[in-house]
Amino acid sequence: GAGVSQTPSNKVTEKGKYVELRCDPISGHTALYWYRQSLGQGPEFLIYFQGTGAADDSGLPNDRFFAVRPEGSVSTLKIQRTERGDSAVYLCASSLRDGSDEQFFGPGTRLTVL
Amino acid sequence: DAKTTQPPSMDCAEGRAANLPCNHSTISGNEYVYWYRQIHSQGPQYIIHGLKNNETNEMASLIITEDRKSSTLILPHATLRDTAVYYCIVRGDNAGNMLTFGGGTRLMVKP
Numbered sequence: 001g002a003g004v005s006q007t008p009s010n011k012v013t014e015k016g017k018y019v020e021l022r023c024d025p026i027s028g029h030t031a032l033y034w035y036r037q038s039l040g041q042g043p044e045f046l047i048y049f050q051g052t053g054a055a056d057d058s059g060l061p062n063d064r065f066f067a068v069r070p071e072g073s074v075s076t077l078k079i080q081r082t083e084r085g086d087s088a089v090y091l092c093a094s095s096l097r098d099g100s101d102e103q104f105f106g107p108g109t110r111l112t113v114l
Numbered sequence: 115d116a117k118t119t120q121p122p123s124m125d126c127a128e129g130r131a132a133n134l135p136c137n138h139s140t141i142s143g144n145e146y147v148y149w150y151r152q153i154h155s156q157g158p159q160y161i162i163h164g165l166k167n168n169e170t171n172e173m174a175s176l177i178i179t180e181d182r183k184s185s186t187l188i189l190p191h192a193t194l195r196d197t198a199v200y201y202c203i204v205r206g207d208n209a210g211n212m213l214t215f216g217g218g219t220r221l222m223v224k225p
Contacts, residue, residue: 004157033212042201042215043158056212091157103213105157 002026004106006092012112013082021077021109025094032075033103034067035091043091049075082113118202123220126196132189134219136202139183145206147178148213149187151198158201158215161187192223 005024013019025032031050035043045059049069057067064082069075079086089110093103119137126132138147148163162169162176164185169176175188189196199218205211 035213035215042199042218043213045212045214048212059212093157102160103158105159107155107157 004092004094004104006090006106006109008109009107010110010112012114014114015082015084017082017113019079019082019111021079021090021111023075023077023092023094023106025073025075025092026104027073029094029096029104030072031095031097031103032069033093033095034075034077035093037089037091037108039088046077046090079111082111084113087111087113118204118216120200120202120216120219122217123222125222125224126189126192128194128223128225129191132192132196132221132223134187134189134200134202134221135184136187137184138202138204141182141204142206145204147176147182147185148203148205149174149176150201150203150213150215151196152201152218153195153198158213161200163205192221194223194225197221197223 007022033048034046036046037043047060047067048056051072052069064080067077089108091105091108093105095103146163146165149161150158152158162171162174164176164178178185199220201215201218203213
């Protein structure tokens with residue numbers, strides 16, 4: 001079956017611009033996670049959704065970052081006034097339910113801020 | 115969640131068993147040990163998890179010491195496609211717990 005998909009696969013933008021990154025989770029998965037991975041490091045948690053609501057956004061680095069999941073399926077990560085330090089691979093994962101054993105990851109979106 | 119310590123890199127010959135160690139000396143009684151791996155340019159992939167008993171699936175075996183302060187992931191017959199970064203993660207069984215990744219072990223399987 002279809003896995004987690006993320007679009008675009010690559011995004012190049014200029015400092016100060018606004019970007020949106022999309023995640024399509026596995027159908028039926030109620031939990032959705034966003035992570036960010038800098039070069040040479042492990043992924044870092046950003047935000048977790050259970051259904052439509054953000055159950056834990058403690059990993060968002062500042063108020064330039066925001067994410068939504070209005071219908072409990074697709075999620076969009078939004079970054080305002082991008083900075084060069086935002087350059088990273090943004091990973092999305094979904095799991096069947098709260099505290100589920102396995103998170104299924106998408107391939108990520110590589111964001112480059114010039 | 116408890117912190118984990120892994121060697122930064124390891125080599126393994128193709129066809130041999132790869133044994134990846136992980137220390138988690140501060141693990142709590144309700145925390146599980148999870149292993150994920152990340153092949154270059156892909157998202158992490160779940161391998162296996164356990165609480166205190168040894169576990170085996172089609173990908174690997176997980177051996178957890180009796181005191182639960184360390185564990186070993188075993189890939190019984192490593193192939194070149196097993197070259198990846200392997201992450202050992204300790205995770206509580208609470209609703210919505212995120213995965214806290216460390217630096218992982220970069221396993222290089224050589225022909």
